[in-house]
Amino acid sequence: MxxxxxxxxYYPRTVDPLWAPEYEWAQAQGLATGLVDLDNDKIWLSxxxxxxxxxxxxxxxxATEYERLAQLLPLAITLAExxxxxxxxxxxxAVAAYTFPSCFLTxxxxxxxxxxxxxxxxxxxxxFGADSVLTSPEQLASFWQRxxxxxGTPLFVRSFAELQPDSExxxxxxxxxxxxxxxxxxxxxxxxxxxxxxxxxxxxxxxAETVAGQPVLVEVGDGQVSDLxxxxxxxxxxxxxxxxxxxxxxHCAVK
Numbered sequence: 141m142x143x144x145x146x147x148x149x150y151y152p153r154t155v156d157p158l159w160a161p162e163y164e165w166a167q168a169q170g171l172a173t174g175l176v177d178l179d180n181d182k183i184w185l186s187x188x189x190x191x192x193x194x195x196x197x198x199x200x201x202x203a204t205e206y207e208r209l210a211q212l213l214p215l216a217i218t219l220a221e222x223x224x225x226x227x228x229x230x231x232x233x234a235v236a237a238y239t240f241p242s243c244f245l246t247x248x249x250x251x252x253x254x255x256x257x258x259x260x261x262x263x264x265x266x267x268f269g270a271d272s273v274l275t276s277p278e279q280l281a282s283f284w285q286r287x288x289x290x291x292g293t294p295l296f297v298r299s300f301a302e303l304q305p306d307s308e309x310x311x312x313x314x315x316x317x318x319x320x321x322x323x324x325x326x327x328x329x330x331x332x333x334x335x336x337x338x339x340x341x342x343x344x345x346x347x348a349e350t351v352a353g354q355p356v357l358v359e360v361g362d363g364q365v366s367d368l369x370x371x372x373x374x375x376x377x378x379x380x381x382x383x384x385x386x387x388x389x390x391h392c393a394v395k
Contacts, residue, residue, distance in 0.1 A: 141171075141172065141191065141192070141193050141194065141195060141216065141384060141385050141388035142172040142173060142174050142185060142186075142187075142191035142193075142194040142195070142213070143163075143166050143171055143172070143173050143174070143194070143195050143197055143381060143384075144173070144174045144175070144176050144183070144194050144195065144196045144197065144198070144209075144213060145159045145162070145163045145173065145174070145175055145176070145196075145197055145198055146159060146175070146176055146177075146178070146198035146199055147175045147176065147177040147182075149179065152177055152180075152182065152184075153175060153184050154175075155175055156198070156199075159197065159198055161373045162197060162368075162373050162376070162377065162381075163175075165373050165374065165377045166377060166381060167186065169377065169382075171381065171385060172185070172186055172187050172189075172191065173185075173186045174186060174191075174194070174213075176196070176198075176209065176212065176213075178201075178205055178208060178209060181208065181211075181212060183212050183213060191213060191214060192214065192388070193214055193215070193216040193388055194213040194214060194215055194216060195215075195216050195217070195342065195364060195384055196209060196213075196215065196364045196365075197364055197365075198364070198365065199365065200226070200265065200365045201222075201365065203219060203223060206219050206222050206223075207219050216341060216342075216384075216388065217341055217342060217362070217364065221340060221341070222362050222364070224340065225337075225340060225343040225344075225360055225361060225362040225363070226265060226361065226362040226365065227264040227265060228242075228244075228262070228264045228265075228296040228359070229244060229264055229294070229296075231337065231360040232244075232296070234333075234336045234337055235333045235336055235337065235357055235360065237332075237333075238329075238330055238332070238333040238336075238356070238357040239333075239356060239357040239358070239359075240260075240298045240299050240300075240301055240356065241298070241299045242296060242297060242298040242299065243297050244294050244295070244296060244297070245280075245294070245295050245297050246292045246293065246294050246295075247284075247291075247292070248277070248280050248281045248283075249280075250277070251274075251277065251280060251297070253274075253275065253276055253277060256275075257299075257300075258273055258274060258275050258300035259273070259274045259280075259297050259298060259299060259300055260272055260273055260274075260297075260298045260299075260300050261273075261274055261280075261283065261295050261296070261297050261298070262295070262296040262298070263293075263294075263295065263296065264294055264296055268287060271286075271287070273300060274297075280297075283295065301350055301356070302350065302351045303348045303349065303350055303351065303356075304348065304349040304350065304351060304353070307348045307349040308346055308347070308348040308358060309321065309324055309346070309347050309348070309369075309370065310344055310345070310346050310366070310368070310369040310370065310371065311324070311326055311344065311345040311346070311347060312342070312343075312344055312345070312363055312366070312376075312380045313334060313337070313340070313342070313343050313344075313345055313363070314341070314342055314363075314380060314383040314384055314387060315339075315341060315342075315383075315387045316334065316335075316338055316339075317383060318331075318334060318345070319379045319380055319383070321369075321370045321371040321372075321375060322370075322375070326345070326347065327347065327355035329355055330347060330355055330357055333345075333357055337360065341384075341387070342362075342363035342364065342384060343360055343361060343362055343363045343366075344360065344361040344362070344363050344366035345357065345360055346358040346359050346360075346361070363380075
């Protein structure tokens with residue numbers, strides 16, 4: 141398996157500085173690596189052998205960009221699988237029992253704001269920062285216009301819940317095996333959510349605790365474009381990247 145990282149724009153063959161520590165770690169371990177310049181559809185590989193499968197590790201890509209990448213390399217994760225983890229529409233229904241009650245809106249709809257109820261609004265991928273919390277119907281009605289979103293743009297509207305400060309943790313899942321930073325274990329109550337997301341190869345799984353101490357799934361993301369948060373590069377490499385490489389070896393052996 142090759143691990144592919146983004147180039148610094150306008151500097152071919154130079155890894156983007158944000159991804160340099162991980163790229164350099166992978167190279168030091170003898171893993172097959174590569175660099176991609178999607179602006180010019182260029183790939184540079186560390187070995188002369190063409191990859192049988194590749195994992196991208198870099199910036200978030202649109203569906204069009206990911207499709208272009210897939211034309212350059214045999215990716216281990218298809219476009220459909222990428223979007224199933226990257227977009228909330230691809231994972232929410234499967235794990236709705238383990239996360240905040242939510243809905244998808246393409247236009248204003250009546251929501252219950254009684255008794256101080258609030259909602260947290262995201263795109264299908266990321267939040268709108270400090271402006272993400274809605275406290276009134278008027279805020280929802282003007283949301284698309286205030287953020288200059290095209291009419292019909294889907295929003296992921298979630299019931300707001302108070303969380304324990306600094307309780308959010310990022311887990312990575314490789315072929316159903318869950319890895320937490322510093323050996324953190326996934327709360328047992330959320331293991332069924334991992335089963336519900338099978339057979340995805342590689343994704344991230346963010347977990348927090350409510351103020352009542354209840355573990356809750358915050359969101360799912362594609363592992364290729366998920367940052368490390370509380371992880372160190374060395375631990376991520378030793379546990380997650382090597383697990384991916386082993387999974388690929390087993391895949392090739394079966395074939």
